[in-house]
Amino acid sequence: MAGMKTATGDYIDSSWELRVFIGEEDPEAESLTLRVTGESHIGGVLLKIVEEIKRKQDWSDHAIWWEQKRQWLLQTHWTLDKYGILADARLFFGPQHRPVILRLPNRRALRLRASFSQPLFQAMVAICRLLSIRHPEELSLLRAPEKEKKKKKEKEPEEEVYDLTKVVLVGGVAPASFRGMPAHFSDSAQTEACYHMLSRPQPPPDPLLLQRLPRPSSLLDKTQLHSRWLDSSRCLMQQGIKAGDTLWLRFKYYSFFDLDPKTDPVRLTQLYEQARWDLLLEEIDCTEEEMMVFAALQYHINKLSQSGEVDEPAGTDSGLDDLDAALSNLEVKLEGSAPTDMLDSLTTIPELKDHLRIFRPRKLTLKGYRQHWVVFKETTLSYYKSQEEAPGDPIQQLNLKGCEVVPDVNVSGQKFCIKLLVPSPEGMSEIYLRCQDEQQYARWMAGCRLASKGRTMADSSYSSEVQAILAFLSLQRTGGGGGGSGNHPQGPDASAEGLNPYGLVAPRFQRKFKAKQLTPRILEAHQNVAQLSLSEAQLRFIQAWQSLPDFGISYVVVRFKGSRKDEILGIANNRLIRIDLSVGDVVKTWRFSNMRQWNVNWDIRQVAIEFDEHINVAFSCVSASCRIVHEYIGGYIFLSTRERARGEELDEDLFLQLTGGHEAF
């Protein structure tokens, strides 16, 4: 190699000295000097460095980083000349994979080794493989916001950081599953815990914390997040990320391909978490009714994940005893049919009979509650003047199927009323049942709820329903009702298995409602989801999230060509939306399906798009770099090509072609 000298010590080849720093980019790193020529191959230089260091270690992950050019010298057969490296080049010999802290969609921190030398797209593929999330193309990394860091220091200095840096994945092979999790997680208790963190929904956040977290107050605020996306076509190193930095891992493209509860526990959970935080932090708005459904789903999901019913209750059948299984089977087959099918002849249907006070609001009546003998059988409620008259004709008989059941309860006031809105040919008849105590209330309430869905008290869910109602009442007694915690949200563990509604709704609902107002509404909504399994509930949550009109829109501040004011560009998976910045109104929508081509003028940071019918649009990007906009558009186009090309293989070239800037080539 290089370094031939004469006796006097003069170099007779055209060799020169190359200084290489060992370690990561650090001005004080130790360095060594090699004698090289322009024809030296990078591979040879590497070899020489390792020899010089004289340390026994696995150097295979190390490579040379050229600081000035912000470039890795990865082509080992290239010569220094070909790279254009001269003696003044500042080269660093360091590992290509370095630890970073990822803040996951569920807000937990996870340390792992990410590739600093491959384009981010490839690095993401590796990360997602490690985390066992399919379809890595949907995710990307964001820089952590600076201010957030400060806050974190003051409040939670000792946050648990899960560590996956020591886990090594065997390349190429699809991770095998072992003990219900990908094999690489089952090595130690620590990694196992990490997998559980990834694949199980987190408990609801502390409402106090929730209130303190920053929330976007305007559309403008929502654009900020999107200025922090990293560039998929360049490596982390090139984007100024250092080892140990914190990055956010998020689903970037709102186009979730082939979501499958069975194969995607981590993906589903993280998606759910992202959706949940989106809603809790008001990144996406929803109506009150929708929020109650979201809250109910969260409540249900928490309950399931805490009770350990995490492992997909696919085996529900084995859990039930045979009879229940057969019955529920029967029920399924008869679904929607009269509840009085052959079930009746085989099982007794429990009925409720008791003295209850009944109130029927009518025009021009001032009568209040009146004591009646009430019989509740199957789905029918009949009431009589007295018990003695029971065998005769009831005063009224109501079939509760399809009715609306509304609790009207005040535990501290010992008021246990059930409001029924029963449909009849004439309209809805309203009737109130007043129970004496919690026990009675729980039994009747559960019966009414089942009946409204056309099921009888023989249904297997009856007793659990009763229990749930009792639990809810006791909750109200200890929590919302008695504590007088009106506007003071309790800590996360105020009620162990219970329901702290403030952790489940966005802060603006915390301000709007008292806990005891929220709880019944959430529980009411819970009725409709109580039967779902964990993954079903998560999926339902995601679907409801996707159904929101504002779902999946990434906002960027832009200035359209010819316009004098800033406007918002919303980018969704199928369209671009021009939005008025001040009012928030949609001005215009363009669909990708009509798009002919788009171009980026990197010099003036302008994106120009041509649609069918010679519609041309051009805008410059204000809040985010035009790279980000460009990549979003290209990314969605790329994702839309997936449908045909089934499977999980990724056409990375196509992705980079669609999203890469000119510097990528």
Next chain:
Amino acid sequence: MHQRGKNDGKACGILNGLFKMGESNEDIEQMFSNLLGEMDLLTQSLGVDILPPPDPKPPRVEFNYSVGFKDLNESLNALEDQDLDALMADLVADISEAEQRTIQAQKETPQKQPQSASLCVPSFSGTASLGYGANVAATSQYDDDLPPPPADPVLDLPLPPPPPGPISQEEEEAQAKADKIKLALEKLKEAKVKKLVVKIHMNDNSSKSLMVDERQLARDVLDNLFEKTHCDCNVDWCLYEIYPELQIERFFEDHENVVEILSDWTRDTENKLLFLEKKEKYAVFKNPQNFYLDNKGKKENKETNEKMNAKNKESLLEESFCGTSVIVPELEGALYLKEDGKKSWKRRYFLLRASGIYYVPKGKTKTSRDLACFIQFENVNIYYGIQCKMKYKAPTDYCFVLKHPQIQKESQYIKYLCCDDARALSQWVTGIRIAKYGKTLYDNYQRATAKAGLASRWTNLGTVNAVPPAPPSTGVKTDPTQANGQLPQATQSMNTALGEDWRHLETTKDKKPDPGLGSHDPGAPRAQPLPKSSLPPPPPPVRRSSDVGGGSPGTPPKAKGAAARFPAPPDDLLPPPPPPPPPVEDDELPPPPPDFNDTPPDFVPPPPPSFAGDLGFPLPPPPPPPPALAPESVRTPPMTVKRPPPPPKRQENPGPPGGGGGEQDFMSDLMKALQKKRGNMS
């Protein structure tokens, strides 16, 4: 889906118009009461055995009634023969089902066995003839359990009716129908499966009566109607309910349960059910751009919308309906809302979201957080309001109405909304349907298109051949005249069984042609000539089947000929009628394949090796018919004498295959579980 439909081409039936209710004689009543008594006994014993609190009678009073008729009797009379038969088959299925339950439950208690066994005997033949896939297991099981022939001892029960002995054929037939109707009346009361006889009004002011059981969806009923009306089966056909009193109407979605909807009608209702075409039904799938890309009526967009090509439409649909969640069209705008109980209308700004309809409260913006919920869709259906301008002084006639399905009278709980124009109305109604039904709507549409596509091909063929869709129906009609005994029954059971299997096929694969449909159009034309020449006039059943075997493998037309043949022979031969129909169905199917490329895949096996293929295939029909046929055809004369006893039997026959089959499985599951549980406890 359990359903009985596809009754066309059925061999059994009764002479039209022969029915006289008054004729029911004591013997018959005796028989029925016996039968019923036995039922009670069985249920009773069942109750005793299984449940501490014996519940001898079904606790609930079934409220079966007919829709559009004054009374049940009338409605039953209005039913076509096949339907009546089907009804009977169903009812009997219920009985035998109960028996089977008992049998299983009481294997240990032998005294009961004979009774139940005797009752079940016929059902064996029924199931045996079925022999299809899943049913096979069940059949064999029964065979083990029950000695088939014990009939004699117990037969006395069913026998009584026959005694009338030497009656003229006509009388007999009349009586048979009387029997049926009577039994039907009886059974309707305790039938486990709720059934309605429904009068459906056609476009041409005529009406058809149809039996609908509670498991049938609107789609099934439509299919049924397609068969009966020979319409073009396009996707726009729908069942349409009209509330004259409320002046509202709507079409049923294909997945809706018809009986459930009709059960909400009051007994004295003026509501009507129509069978007609409505473009609106699937408009969104034909032109999704009108609903998804409508940019608040901006002109430029409208132009492009018109031009949208099929491929773009498809991708738009896929995007909207095939994702993780369905996309509800963005829709908002000012609508008039009728104020509760008044005839005044208030203009409000409404928005449609997947979770419901919202409005913008006064002084608020239309951001999500400010919206107030107007209504959610869980408990309401959407209707078109008719002439609301007149009735309620609505600002326009483009009204839609939201109400709980059970509400039948004017009520403050019915919400009336009024749009500015027809376009808005259609967008709102469609949008609400999408929000309410989600992907189901798209699935419905795809099923409907599949059906329509198939049908249109059939009809095309039919018209080419200039074939009147007569064959099957004539076959049915002629057959009935002669067929009165058990034979018809057997065939019928097969038919129904086939029908069911078809249904399975239909659902699993794409859409298959209905046996009935198939038989009319294509088969008939060419068939006529061929069969006549080639067929031996009085083909004994066995022979015929062999004939078929020879014919169908050949060229398509030939196969068709075979199919068509069947209807024809019945005319000439009285006795054989029953058997032919079933084979007809078998054979009919094969023929289509050659002609239509799409259909064959499913049915490839049957066509070529018609007979052998059938055997190889788990096709039940072949085996059973021969035995049945042979006796019949041979002893045409004795038939009269013999016939009486069969009626009771026959009822049992169809039972298991028809209605009972599906439930049997889980019933037996249930029984097993119960037994197990009891075992555990003791």
